Amino acid sequence: MARISSFVFLVVEMCCWWLINGNKVLLISMDGFRWDYINQVDTPNFDALAGKGTRAEYINGTFVTKTFPSHYTMATGLYEESHGIIANSMYDPLFDDYFNKRSKQTKWWDGGEPMWVTVRKQGLKSAVLFWPGNESEIRGMRPNIYSAYNHTMPFQTRVDTAIRWLSNDIDLAMLYFDEPDSTGHLFGPNSSQVRAKVKEMDDVLGYIVKQFDQANLWETVNVIVTSDHGMTEVDYATRHVDLSEHIDMNAIDKIPSTGPTANILPKANMDDAIIRNLTNVPHVQVYRKEDVPEHWHYRNHRRILPILVVADEGWVVLKGPEEYSEPDRGAHGYDNTLMSMKPIFYARGPNIKAGYETLPFNNVDIYPLICELLCIRQAPNNGTLANTENFIVNVDQETCAADTSGSSSALFSLPVVILCLLIKQELQVL
Incomplete structure (x- = not known):
């Protein structure tokens, strides 16, 4: 009887853990990573990630193809005209005030609901490292954990921070790297310096995979690696x-x-x-x-x-x-239909199809994708889950229908949690 009770207790423990916590998500942005950089140098870690997950040849960013607007589109699933971050530097005639990359007042950011707020509203936890908007109070909330931007923080330290979060109680982690964008601006996208930086970012990805292996996170965390825009050659003096x-x-x-x-x-x-x-x-x-x-x-x-x-x-x-x-020898911000402006997309995890190449989709679709992976309700957005659900696996579509009409999963999660705890308590008595 004791052996049976121990076995049942273990099964209940595992099932309840999944029902209460579900799978987690790590969203990674490598700024300015143009879709075809992958073809210019050897990138064994990106290749391996694609083999064990899903990739798109490229995805379609929003116009204007700038860092702050594009990142806030990914975070909210909204076009720039909808969330209001329409440039890195802009003027608001109602406020009679200027916005720049250091602007943190709520009035600039409250036009959309970023996923770190959506997560918190539904009882999960979010942690964000250096994503545009993460320091601001939006819809009355901030991420559970966030940091002021620190350009000097080593990339491995950033990775270690995210691994620590996901190994504990964080459900959504978001991680930002400012490369290869910075190098692309300085030297241009066709430079040897950019090719070297792409190899360096492939090494960063390799370090992420290694840390995931060591922390045994692949069975519970879906990883998405993407970017905000591409890059093209410029010459301010002559063109x-x-x-x-x-x-x-x-x-x-x-x-x-x-x-x-x-x-x-x-x-x-x-x-x-x-x-x-x-x-x-x-x-x-x-x-x-x-x-x-x-x-x-x-x-x-x-x-x-x-x-x-x-x-x-x-x-x-x-x-x-x-x-x-x-x-600068490189720039972005141009027409988002230009191939030079297209970013990368890779994903791997327990809910991601392996060895699959999906058709290009839009960066507004990343928000509903992540809501589906986390099994939470979406805030109103411009994205379309149908554009990405072809590579989602092992998600119960009936109980986790993360569309704008709402998900039933959040409604029954509390009773399930209570039931799990009661069963565990009874088993402990046995």
């Missing part, structure tokens, strides 16, 4: 469109940022003159806000200013000669 050569700069009230794109706030009644003078200028397209191409989903927010100028690939929009000396 630029200088706005001051084509329009009267006194007609402009504000241009929060320049580069591959420029949002322009004209002074009163100056819209037509600016549009007229920029139309047919080589290497740029100029749009009134209401005429921005619909597939960019970049019209319906007040922070998108009345005029948008978009440079051709490899060209930049500048305000004047003072910006010609920018030393």
